Amino acid sequence: MSYSKTLYWWIAQRFKDKLRMNPDMKVVDLQEYVMKKNTELRLVDYCYELKRSNPGTTVAMQVDPLADGKNMFNTVGRDANNQIYPIAWAVVQVENTENWEWFLQHLRQDLDLNDGTRVARISNGHKGIIQAVMRVVPNVKHRLCARHIYANFCKKYGGVVFRNLFWASSKATNHDKWMHIMGQLKEVNEEAHQYLIEREPKLWCRSFFKVGVDCDVVENGLSESFNSHIRIARRKPILGLFEDIKCYVMQRNATLRKECEKWEDDICPNIRKVL
Numbered sequence: 208m209s210y211s212k213t214l215y216w217w218i219a220q221r222f223k224d225k226l227r228m229n230p231d232m233k234v235v236d237l238q239e240y241v242m243k244k245n246t247e248l249r250l251v252d253y254c255y256e257l258k259r260s261n262p263g264t265t266v267a268m269q270v271d272p273l274a275d276g277k278n279m280f281n282t283v284g285r286d287a288n289n290q291i292y293p294i295a296w297a298v299v300q301v302e303n304t305e306n307w308e309w310f311l312q313h314l315r316q317d318l319d320l321n322d323g324t325r326v327a328r329i330s331n332g333h334k335g336i337i338q339a340v341m342r343v344v345p346n347v348k349h350r351l352c353a354r355h356i357y358a359n360f361c362k363k364y365g366g367v368v369f370r371n372l373f374w375a376s377s378k379a380t381n382h383d384k385w386m387h388i389m390g391q392l393k394e395v396n397e398e399a400h401q402y403l404i405e406r407e408p409k410l411w412c413r414s415f416f417k418v419g420v421d422c423d424v425v426e427n428g429l430s431e432s433f434n435s436h437i438r439i440a441r442r443k444p445i446l447g448l449f450e451d452i453k454c455y456v457m458q459r460n461a462t463l464r465k466e467c468e469k470w471e472d473d474i475c476p477n478i479r480k481v482l
Contacts (some may be wrong), residue, residue, distance in 0.1 A: 265313060265316075269309070278301060279296065283430045284429070285429065289477040289478060291432050291433055293433055293456050294318070295314055296452055298448065304334075312343055326346075327347070327348040331352055350411060352427035353377040353425040354426040354427065357370075361373075369395070369396075372392045376388045378425060384414065436455055437451065
């Protein structure tokens with residue numbers, strides 16, 4: 208039997224129930240359905256192989272046969288040298304509260320976050336993730352990315368003066384200094400001052416950050432850096448995307464491991480620079 212005849216026979220056997228339920232199905236629709244089912248089967252095999260070859264890896268898969276879309280979730284932290292450390296990533300149909308809850312539940316279990324005490328998370332402020340964080344890890348200190356706030360701010364209030372005052376206010380280390388800078392902004396333009404006050408400064412200004420959460424970052428540059436590395440990979444089908452991310456993370460970890468073996472100090476280089 209030729210390959211083509213074998214393939215037709217396999218498709219007929221595998222999808223005969225689908226065809227019986229919809230005998231008028233067009234060839235194009237059948238092709239799309241077959242490709243989706245084939246992708247599902249390959250994903251199952253891929254998940255199994257990840258678990259087999261990488262003991263301790265958490266792999267979760269939930270397939271929606273009607274899903275059509277590819278949105279990327281990721282969580283990126285900082286390592287001991289203050290560099291990016293990709294922790295988890297996922298592909299979902301749509302960015303909403305339900306999908307963020309699913310993602311955060313796995314993250315909470317893997318990292319033993321409990322209720323999120325002493326943990327800070329910076330995001331772009333999407334309502335779905337804010338609600339999900341409140342439900343899954345209610346004590347996480349949720350912060351907004353100052354760069355996203357500034358991107359909208361500078362559309363109305365552009366120029367060097369506004370830029371410098373914005374970042375000075377965002378990175379001020381105490382409340383008195385923040386008040387002084389905001390006072391300067393008010394003298395320059397009262398509307399610009401009011402605009403920032405309405406954007407909840409406690410979520411993106413360092414002077415409002417609570418003691419006990421050891422992270423003073425005001426912008427989400429870590430995730431942006433990670434996303435820039437996988438920009439081309441995101442154009443690929445889902446299996447190619449996952450494989451590219453896995454290879455990138457493995458190669459990065461191996462490179463950093465070799466670098467840290469050369470260190471002669473107990474304190475990491477980037478931390479030493481800060482000190």
